[in-house]
Amino acid sequence: MDTVSVFQEVKQRFLNALKKIWGVAFFIFASGALYFVLTGDAFSILPLVGCLFFICIIFTLILINRIYKCPVCGEVPSSTSGNTAGHGLSGGIVMNPVKCKKCGAKFE
Numbered sequence: 320m321d322t323v324s325v326f327q328e329v330k331q332r333f334l335n336a337l338k339k340i341w342g343v344a345f346f347i348f349a350s351g352a353l354y355f356v357l358t359g360d361a362f363s364i365l366p367l368v369g370c371l372f373f374i375c376i377i378f379t380l381i382l383i384n385r386i387y388k389c390p391v392c393g394e395v396p397s398s399t400s401g402n403t404a405g406h407g408l409s410g411g412i413v414m415n416p417v418k419c420k421k422c423g424a425k426f427e
């Protein structure tokens with residue numbers, strides 16, 4: 320299997336999905352900011368914006384787990400060393416990994 324091109328495609332799909340989520344989020348944040356500027360009322364908009372931010376984070380984590388992973392073994396490219404438990408989310412993901420830490424498949 321040509322893991323390099325497969326992974327580049329995976330990365331592209333992941334980035335596109337990410338752009339959609341945060342594009343919508345940005346629009347809502349901007350609306351929230353505008354509402355604050357126009358009304359001076361931050362208390363009614365802050366919980367909503369905070370909630371949305373939280374939802375976007377959750378969606379991003381779901382995306383990472385569902386899309387952004389090694390096409391061979393399913394490991395998420397993360398900055399954690401070794402094959403620790405979970406999906407490596409705690410260590411942060413790596414956007415340009417050279418190869419899979421778990422199975423050694425080439426990504427670049």
Ligand SMILES: [Zn+2]
Pocket residue numbers: 389390391392393394419420421422423424
């Ligand atoms: Zn792998």
